[in-house]
Amino acid sequence: MPDMKYILVTGGVISGVGKGVIASSFGTILKSCGIDVTSIKIDPYINIDAGTFSPYEHGEVYVLDDGGEVDLDLGNYERFLDITLHRDNNITTGKIYQQVIERERRGDYLGKTVQVIPHITDAIQEWVQRVAHIPVTPENMPPRVCIVELGGTIGDIEGMSFVEAFRQFQFRVKRENFCCAHVSLIPMPKSTGEPKTKPTQSSVRELRGLGLSPDLILCRSEKPINHNVKEKISNFCHVAPDQVICIHDLSSVYHVPLLMEAQGVVQYLNERLQLNIAIPRPGRFMQKWRNLAKRVDNLRKEVNISLVGKYTKLEDSYASVTKALQHASIAAGCRLKLTYIEAVNLEEQTKIDNPVSYHKAWQEVCKSDGLIVPGGFGQRGLEGKIEACRWCRETQKPMLAICLGLQAAVIEFARNVLGLKGANSTEVNPDCEDKLVIDMPEHHPGNLGGTMRLGKRKTYLEPSIISKLYKKEVIEERHRHRYEVNPEYIERLEKAGLRFVGRDSSRTRMEVAVIDSHPYYVGVQFHPEYLSRPLSPSPPFLGFILASLGKLKNYMSKGCRFSPRNQSDVSSDDDDISVSSLSLVEEKTIIENGQAKVSNGVH
Numbered sequence: 001m002p003d004m005k006y007i008l009v010t011g012g013v014i015s016g017v018g019k020g021v022i023a024s025s026f027g028t029i030l031k032s033c034g035i036d037v038t039s040i041k042i043d044p045y046i047n048i049d050a051g052t053f054s055p056y057e058h059g060e061v062y063v064l065d066d067g068g069e070v071d072l073d074l075g076n077y078e079r080f081l082d083i084t085l086h087r088d089n090n091i092t093t094g095k096i097y098q099q100v101i102e103r104e105r106r107g108d109y110l111g112k113t114v115q116v117i118p119h120i121t122d123a124i125q126e127w128v129q130r131v132a133h134i135p136v137t138p139e140n141m142p143p144r145v146c147i148v149e150l151g152g153t154i155g156d157i158e159g160m161s162f163v164e165a166f167r168q169f170q171f172r173v174k175r176e177n178f179c180c181a182h183v184s185l186i187p188m189p190k191s192t193g194e195p196k197t198k199p200t201q202s203s204v205r206e207l208r209g210l211g212l213s214p215d216l217i218l219c220r221s222e223k224p225i226n227h228n229v230k231e232k233i234s235n236f237c238h239v240a241p242d243q244v245i246c247i248h249d250l251s252s253v254y255h256v257p258l259l260m261e262a263q264g265v266v267q268y269l270n271e272r273l274q275l276n277i278a279i280p281r282p283g284r285f286m287q288k289w290r291n292l293a294k295r296v297d298n299l300r301k302e303v304n305i306s307l308v309g310k311y312t313k314l315e316d317s318y319a320s321v322t323k324a325l326q327h328a329s330i331a332a333g334c335r336l337k338l339t340y341i342e343a344v345n346l347e348e349q350t351k352i353d354n355p356v357s358y359h360k361a362w363q364e365v366c367k368s369d370g371l372i373v374p375g376g377f378g379q380r381g382l383e384g385k386i387e388a389c390r391w392c393r394e395t396q397k398p399m400l401a402i403c404l405g406l407q408a409a410v411i412e413f414a415r416n417v418l419g420l421k422g423a424n425s426t427e428v429n430p431d432c433e434d435k436l437v438i439d440m441p442e443h444h445p446g447n448l449g450g451t452m453r454l455g456k457r458k459t460y461l462e463p464s465i466i467s468k469l470y471k472k473e474v475i476e477e478r479h480r481h482r483y484e485v486n487p488e489y490i491e492r493l494e495k496a497g498l499r500f501v502g503r504d505s506s507r508t509r510m511e512v513a514v515i516d517s518h519p520y521y522v523g524v525q526f527h528p529e530y531l532s533r534p535l536s537p538s539p540p541f542l543g544f545i546l547a548s549l550g551k552l553k554n555y556m557s558k559g560c561r562f563s564p565r566n567q568s569d570v571s572s573d574d575d576d577i578s579v580s581s582l583s584l585v586e587e588k589t590i591i592e593n594g595q596a597k598v599s600n601g602v603h
Contacts, residue, residue, distance in 0.1 A: 003177045004132050005145045005273045008166055010212070011153050012203025013185040017220050020073035022183055022247065023149040024080035025257040029265055031081055032257075032286045033277045036143040038136045039077040040128060041070070041090050043151045044158035048094040049087070051452075059316025063480045063530055064089075067455030072319045073149060079323060079533055080257075083136040088127070093158065096123050116161050124165035125172060145273070154182075154207045167211035176274050182207060182214035186221040186229065195225045197232050204237040213238070215272060216265075218245045242268065254293040254534065261286060292330070292534055299335040303548050306368035308388040310381040312340035321374050321402070324532035328541040331562070332549060339364050343384030350384075365391060370520070370548030375403030375480070375527065379428045386412045398520035398547035400540055403481050406513060406523030407437045410485050413498045427483050438486045452482045457504060459511040459526065464501035466512050466522060468560055469539035475502075477526035484525065485510040520547030 009023040020041075027037040047053070050061045051069035062075040068087025078085055100123050104114050132146035150166070152159045170178040184200040204214060217237055219225065225246050234241045245263050247256060270277040305325060311317035322338060329336040344350060345361035365371065371392050373385050385408035392399035393412070401409045407425055414423035414436050422433025440453060456476050461467040487508050490500055502512025502524070515521040524540055532538035546552040555562070 002144065003173070004129070004143075005275065006128075006132070006169075006173060006178050007145065007147045007269075007273075008178070008180045008212075009147065009149045009183060010163075010180065010207065010214075011150070011183045012155075012207065013153065013187075013199045015151075015153055017183055017185050018247070019149050019151075019183045020076045021080075021253050021256055022181070022218055022260075023073075023147050024076045025260050026147050026181070026265070026269075027077065027081045027145075028257040028289065029261050029286070030145055030269070030275075032289070033266060033275070033281070035145055035275060035277070036137060036139075036141060037081055037145045037147060038083065038132060038134065038143040039074070039081065039085065039089060040131055040146060040148045041073045041077070041151065042148065042159075042162055043071050043090065043092045044156065044162060045092055046094045046097070047092055048098060049090065049092065055311040055317035056314050059314060060319045060321075061480070062320065063454060063478045063527065065456040065478065069454065069480070071151070072316060073151075075320050075323070075530070077147075078530075082533055082536075085136060086131075086134060088131045088134070091124070091127055091131075093161070096120060096127065096161075099123055099127075117164065120161050121165040121168055124162060125169050128169070129173075144275075154203055154210070160210075163207075163210050163212065170212070176272075179215045179269065179272050180207075180212050181216040181218060183218045183220060186219045186225055188222055195221060195229050197229060197236065200233060201236045208238070215239070216243050216245060216268065218247055218260075221246065221248045224248045252293060252296045254289060254296055257289055258286065258293060288535060296330055299330070299333065301334040301549075302337045303329055303332070303334045303545060304337045304339070304367060304369045305545075305548060306339045306341050306364055306371050308341050308343050308346065308365075308371060308373050308385055310343055310376040310378075312342050315340065318374055320527070320529040320532070321372065324529035324538050324541045325372070325545065327532045327534055327537035328545040330534070331537045331542055332545045332551065334545070334549060339368065341365065341388075343381030343388070346384035346387045347381075348383075368397075370398035370400070370544060372544065373399065373401040373405030373408060375405065377404070377427075382408060382425070382428055386415075389413075390416055393515065393518065393521060396519055398544055399522070400520070400544040401523035402527060402529070403525060406510075406525050407483060407485065409513065409521075409523045410493065410498070411436050413493060413496070414489065417496050417498075418492060425483060434489070435486055436489055437483050439483050440481075453479050453484075455479065457526070459502045459504060460507070461512065462501040464499070464512075464514055464516075465520070465543065465556075466501060466514065466524075466540065468556060469543045471539075471560060477524075477528055478530045479526050481525060485513075520544060520552060 007026055009019050011017050011019045027039060030037050049069045050058060050071055053061060059072045061069050062072045063069055064087060065084055066086050070090035074085050074090055100119055128148060133142045135142055150159060150162055182204060184203050186195045186200060188195050207214060217233060217239055230241055230244045230246060233244050242264055245260055247259055266277060269275060307318060309318060325338060326336050341361050341364050345357045351358040371388055373388055385405060389401060389409040389412040411423050414420045420434040423436045424432035425437035426435050426439055456478050459475050459477060461473050467473060497515055498513055499516060500510045500513050503509060504511060511525045513523040520543060522540060528538040528540045532541060543552060546555050
């Protein structure tokens, strides 16, 4: 078996510079060369996992098949690489110290003094090597390359033990199996109007001082930077010019792998890591990504969607929902225009306290083609979500409600159709008159970490719009919730028109609710956004976008298939374009149209 290859991605100058997308792009390029890839994200915080974070702290909590609650960058990896990661693919300082302390309690260190070096650094290296060999594709073959992203920036005191671990690791696995890629910012102050390389020089100097010498320097900038800047970085940072990769703000993240590939990343990694990639590459190399990037740039028609949420001040709080909406919009042939609406602003109390915010929020709701009501926790904003569900039900506006959104839809229906004015969730009011949403038997109130219903579970579907979209009777989706719809009220709700068409294997837990007389009124207890992929959008999201465009009936009548002209693949005329000429065209387009920022989470 060939040696495992490792690519360490570090960041300098500022956080949020785009390490997650760049790490994912490395994997995308290598997968296109036929090399299986896995990814590890290192978060230097002491938390065991991301499960108890506020969404304002680090953005959304991403959930894996095995129930791992992890950093949102693992969502980037799964979407870009179409792989299935595990909870151990996310390393935190808390996990490492917990493991070392447990070993010390068992006496594994034979009475020695336990220290950061060698015990913590050894534990980090062992963890990386163990997880790197875990299969992440259905073929169940171990990957050949492991991409490790070190969170934070070089110089952070929290990350020092990890930097030291990788300083040792490069010798442990041998030079030909280890490559360090450093992502740094090239600011362009308006006062001078020219790119500044000093922050990158300082960052690389600090990295080298800690014992890691970057093999690739990836320069993030707002606008394209010229060859002179590249030469300057090369001279001052002790790398060859072809080891400096420039990535400016682009019209979509799907251009990032193409821009990196056009600058010779494949050739460099092939030589540096001895990957034995066939050069030159075939004529249709990365063709799916080229087609996807072109399609995104050429979308003209817009779909106006409003997201009624609780954490709208930080867009990363809904990173996967946003991505799933984008995937569905691309498949439907339209550009997504997403408006974030604070759920509290839709409530009657806000009408009294802040009438301007109240009327502005409702104006946005009324202008939208469809509403999405995503998940969340706690009391704040629930009444606003309930009002949004009521408006969609009464005006026949397409709606997709997820997790807490489904619970809000059930409470709204009970109050305004069944006449149960005291209907509520026990999360909000444990003593409410009609407990439509109750906590699950697994819920442990004294311990918040890892006590939810987490990970991939089966849902059994009855014939409905959802079963047609999935084209299956049994589906598997990821969950993250502590509360569920009270089964005692199901019969009354269904008689009144809210039909539960998806249940768990015990048939007692409600997973999917629909109103058949509505164009698209769907609530799901699971989180379909986690399994959405750029080339394979989530069925509930695709149905929602098509309904918002007025195209769902046509799509359903064709057996849930698009006509050939709507497919993501471009016509066969493009098959004859050579890689070199296409790369030049792509690069020119990218430079002329660079617009949107590339960051760690939402793009």
